[in-house]
Structure formats: C-alpha cells, structure tokens
Amino acid sequence: MKKINIIGGGISGLASALYLRSAGYDVSVFDRRQKLGGVANQYTEKGFTFDTGPTWYLMPDVFEKFFSHFGIKPGIDFKLMELDPSYRIYYDGRSRYDIRKNPQKNRIAEIILWTFSTHFEPTIMAWMILGGFTGSVIDSFLGATVQVAYRENTSGKITEKAGRGNFHSRHSLVKGIPFVDNDMVNFMSISFAGILMGGVFFFLYG
C-alpha cells in the first residue's frame, strides 16, 4: 500500500487524510501540537470554554458532501443544534450584541446597541446631564432677568402678553425685554447650553 504523510492535523489535513485513506492509501498525519484540529479548537480558562477558531456552521453543503462521502448524514448520525442567539459579542463588558437567527431581531438589536453604545456611554451620559443642568441654570437666570412680564392695568395680574386695545385693556411692562417670552427663554437656554457644552467638549476631546 502506498504511504502518504500529511503535515498538519487541522481540518484540511484531517479531511485530506480521510479522503486518501478511503482511496486506499496508508496515511499518517503529523502535527507539531499535541492536539489535532488546528485553529478549530477550544481552550478552557477559569471555567469558561473558548473557541479558538470556527464558530459558524458555514456552507453546510460542503460538510454534507464531505460526510456523505463516508456514509455519514449530518443531523442524523450526529446531532446539530440551532442556537438562538447564534453568537454574542460583548463590548467593554458594558453592552452586548446578539446575532439572532431571525434577521429582523438582529436589526432591532442593532438599533438598541447603537443607541446604548452611542448615547448612553457613561462619558456622554455625564455630558448630557451636565448640559441639562447648565440649560436649567441659564433658563432660571434668563427667566429672572430678561424674560418679559406685564401687569394687566385693570386686574393687576402678571402676564407675558403685551395686550392690545384701549388703556384699560393694555398692559404695563414690569420687567424684561418685550420679545423675550417664555418660548424665547427656552430656546436661548437650550442654544446657550448646547453651544457651551459643545465648545467645552471639543476643547477637551476635539
């Protein structure tokens, strides 16, 4: 019988060995490592088992063709279990991403992950809180200083509407700048806080 030596006991070497053996050759496989499988392997550390290479059962037809050559039927002669999630990726131990068997669920997971990793990353969260706080301080300051206030001449009620018509229905200016009503104060506070926080952020990280 003709003798064939194969260097490397990864998937390629082992598959070649099986084909050659079935063709009637005397096959030996040599590997520099103690364990066969090459990159298709596992290692265990602190109670966790890690794949060192292939995780996906890609191109099942290739596996089926290979096994059928030796009369083995995947799913019958050995068990195949579909996992859901198929794959889980952890980012910095904070957020994770699942690859689901249903692509629609993948899309939803993508949106949630993007939202959390982009908007709820702790540094960004801190800036958002600081921005919100700064905005409310500016809002209170503008409200107390430039926000307009009128007194109704007849009832004495305080309002931010200027009022029209004869003297009795008109309003007298108590404080502030006429066009700076509550909406304007809100707009100014948000804009000031946004520009200020954006400026500080880019000064520090830009």
Ligand SMILES: Cc1cc2nc3c(=O)[nH]c(=O)nc-3n(C[C@H](O)[C@H](O)[C@H](O)COP(=O)(O)OP(=O)(O)OC[C@H]3O[C@@H](n4cnc5c(N)ncnc54)[C@H](O)[C@@H]3O)c2cc1C
């Ligand atoms: C991180 C990762 C993820 C992957 N994910 C997937 C997946 O999800 N699905 C999929 O289908 N494929 C995946 N692959 C690809 C698949 O794992 C490889 O294509 C396949 O395992 C390669 O097999 P191989 O036998 O060609 O090579 P290897 O597995 O590299 O085997 C080579 C062997 O040769 C030995 N060797 C090398 N030099 C010598 C020497 N001088 N003397 C003796 N022995 C020697 C090595 O020790 C090793 O055992 C992945 C690969 C990697 C790295």
